Amino acid sequence: MYKYTLLAVVSFSFIFVGAVDIKFKTQRVIVFKDGYCLVVKKGSATSNDKGEIISYDVPQSAVLGSLWATAKEADITSLNAEWREVTKTEEKDFTCTEYVEILEVNKGKKCKIVMNDKTKYEGRIHRVLLSKSVSNLSQNVFNTQNSQATISSISGSYFVLRTETGDMLLPVSQIRSLFVRNMITTIKRKIETKERRKQLTFHFAQANKKHNITLMYFTPGMRWIPSYRIDLQPKNIAAISLQAEIINENEDLLDVPMDIVVGVPNFRFRDTVSPLSLENTLRNVLRNSQRQNRTNSFSNAAVSLQQINAYSAPQRSQQSGNVTLPSELTAKGSQDLFVYKLPKLTIRKGGRAAVHIFTAKVKYRDIYTWKAAIKHNLSYSSKNRTQLEFSENKIWHEIELLNNTELPWTTGAAMIMQGQQPLAQELLTYTSSGSKVRVPVTIAVDIQGTVNEKETKRQPRDLKWDGYHYVKVNNQAKLDVCNNKRGAIDIEIIFAFGGKATQASDDGNVTLHAYNSRDWNNYRGSSAVNNSTTVKWKKTIKAGESFMPQVDYFYYIRH
Structure with missing residues (x-):
């Protein structure tokens, strides 16, 4: 096995006889956020005698219906896409690594030879007795996944040295040293490449005419x-x-x-x-x-x-x-x-x-938000009582940004800083020009919120629905938010629960929704008899003060 030292890189630019290979250059790329892009390429070439221009730049994974080719000078009558088998033969210089190669490339030159037994000869290299062969090249050196390349090589055991007394047949393997003036040390090897390549053929009505082609595709x-x-x-x-x-x-x-x-x-x-x-x-x-x-x-x-x-x-x-x-x-x-x-x-x-x-x-402003929710945990005992599960008691500090620029803000990760101090990393959602967006910063540990709930009345068999009797339960929820910060705060409270509100203090904004399973544990009965409610308050709370709104509401549970 011979070791080959590559002195030049093979170029895989194949051109069929009579065909013109157009080289496209990317002119613009339009990139979207979902992993796709629109590519626009342009190139110019002169059509052959058949009105054809060929390109080996076939887009990979172009989306169906998005690959379009247009020409400025004339319409493209048709576009063909196909696989073609291409063979190319060329010679490249390699460094000689064996004596037989040195002898072959220096034929006709005078030399001095010392054999292994220290016998010395002088004469002219007359002939090298060779045998020729081809071998496959490593795929990662010359050929690609769709190609195969072979390289020629020579071997030989004897050569003829022409001396003053006659021609001598000497074994190559016995050479100890070889002296040649201006010795050539490279040998040309023949490389044959067979490649299966994609090809686009642009057809025009007129032959031998230059065309500027634009190729566009979504990929x-x-x-x-x-x-x-x-x-x-x-x-x-x-x-x-x-x-x-x-x-x-x-x-x-x-x-x-x-x-x-x-x-x-x-x-x-x-x-x-x-x-x-x-x-x-x-x-x-x-x-x-x-x-x-x-x-x-x-x-x-x-x-x-x-x-x-x-x-x-x-x-x-x-x-x-x-x-x-x-x-x-x-x-x-x-x-x-x-x-x-x-x-x-x-x-x-x-x-x-x-x-x-x-x-x-x-411009921005600080705002504190509390999304409080309760869940009714129903226990169908003889007394048919309920227990309450409260949401996590977390009041968030958020910043509300006003997009008073002329550019929309797309959804993206946002690093929030105050000088050199990082405060948070959160998600900034899409905000059109003139709109506002809120970005959470951190949980406000010096603002506490609590919810106290109590049952105020129970009316058995108040409602009959779908053959079942339901108990009407009246509840009252009291919320308490205490501001322990040094300054006043703007807070927004959203209180969610299962049931229907009858009264909300402090101008609470009541919104009724359809039944929501997240409001209940172990619910048994029709979803048609119970609403889901959210009450929203907006309030400014001074330092050291509290805000205590309350809600009266009712819900039904089945006997």
Whole structure:
């Protein structure tokens, strides 16, 4: 087995006789958050005598119905996609590693030879008695998964040395040393490559004419993830910055303009591969890994973007939130999707990049929220009594941001800072221009909330439904929120329970809902007889004071 040292790299650029190979260059990539992207490529070439232009740049995993090719000068009459068997033969220089190779490439030269028995000879290398063979090349050196390459090699046991006294037949294996003036040390080997390759053939009505072709297709392999930094500053000002973290598993992108899109486009056949890709299944590592996520937190698929119709970036002003965009960055929106236009980027396949999108100063306010809930734990004993289970007593400190910029905020991870002090990392949800969004910061340990519940009245056989008698139970719930902070706080309380409220103090806003199984344990009876209720209070509580609203309500339980 010979060891080959490669001095030059084989190029797999195959061109059929009479065919013109067009080279496409990526002009723009539009990246969505769900692991898909829209690729736009352009190239130019002159058609052959048959009006054909060939490309070996066949898109992988293009989505059904999304692969389109257009030409500027004339219509493409048809487009063929097929597999082709291609054979190429070429010679490359390799370093000689055996005496027989050195003798062969230096034929005709004078030499001095010392044999193993120390016998010395002088003469001219006249002939090398050779045998030729071919062997397979390692797949990871020259050929790919769809190709096979072979390389020629030589071997021999004897050579003829022409001396002054005549020709001598000497064994190659007995050579101890060989001296040749200006010795050649490389040998040409023949490499034959057979490859099965994809091919696109563009057909035109006219032959021998130059055409500029645009190729566009929707494909998996790229996504972007929004990431926010929110810096809380004095006077209730927050500096919010957005950067896009881009993942590229599609192709090498070299100095390519890129757009990133807020929102998810509606591609009905995104899971079906185009026949023109010559593949059976989509290759979508990014989308598959996203499906394994517990919740698709960063997707805007369920968010209505109707507020973002055709958008043209107006002039920014102090009143619009002081949005700071680099001069090479612009933003525009269309078709209910919002587009951030990025500068030219270089991201190779498998690479990652973080790109700054904007920085803005917006107004915010601190607000405290308490979502209290009780669950009726029914015990069907002789007295038919109920017990109550309370939700966790956690009052959250949140910040409410006003998007007074001209740009929407897409859903993304948000790091909340105050100077150099990190406060929290949470999820900032989609917020259109002019809207407000709340981001949780931390649990407020110096604000306590409690719920006290008591039964005030019980009326047996008050209701008959579907052949059963129901007991009407009247309850009264008292909530108590104590502010132990040094300053006043704005708090929002949402109290949820099973039953129907009859009265709520302190201007509580009552909302009735249909029966909810989360309000009950061991419920037995018809869901039609009980509502689910939420009561909402908004209150400012001064330092050291308490807020104690109460609710009267009733519910039914079956005998």
